[in-house]
Amino acid sequence: MDRLLEILIFAGIIAFQTFAGYIDNKYMGVILPVIFTGIVGFLAIAGQLSFSMRDVTMPILGLFTLLGIYASGKESKKKKIQKELDKMKAQDIIKG
Structure with missing residues (x-):
C-alpha cells in the first residue's frame, strides 16, 4: 500500500508541474521547487x-527534474498553439 501511495504522490507532482507549465503560470511552477529546496535545506x-x-x-x-517537467508542459502548450495556427493558415489558403 505504501508503494501505491508513493506512486500516486509522484504522479500528482508530475501532473501539477506539467499543468503549471501548460498554463504558463510561473508562480505555480515555482511552488514545488521551492518546497523541495526547503526540505533539502532542512x-x-x-x-x-x-x-x-x-x-x-x-x-x-531533483530540482532540475522539476524545472524540466515545468518546461516540457510549457513546450507542449507552444506546440499545440503552433499546430492550431498552422491549421488555421491552411484553411485560409484553401478558402483564399
Whole structure:
C-alpha cells in the first residue's frame, strides 16, 4: 500500500508541474521547487544529509527534474498553439 501511495504522490507532482507549465503560470511552477529546496535545506541543517556524492547530486537532479517537467508542459502548450495556427493558415489558403 505504501508503494501505491508513493506512486500516486509522484504522479500528482508530475501532473501539477506539467499543468503549471501548460498554463504558463510561473508562480505555480515555482511552488514545488521551492518546497523541495526547503526540505533539502532542512534535512541538511538537521544532519540527515551528509556531503557525499549521492546526497549532493540527488537534490540537484531533483530540482532540475522539476524545472524540466515545468518546461516540457510549457513546450507542449507552444506546440499545440503552433499546430492550431498552422491549421488555421491552411484553411485560409484553401478558402483564399
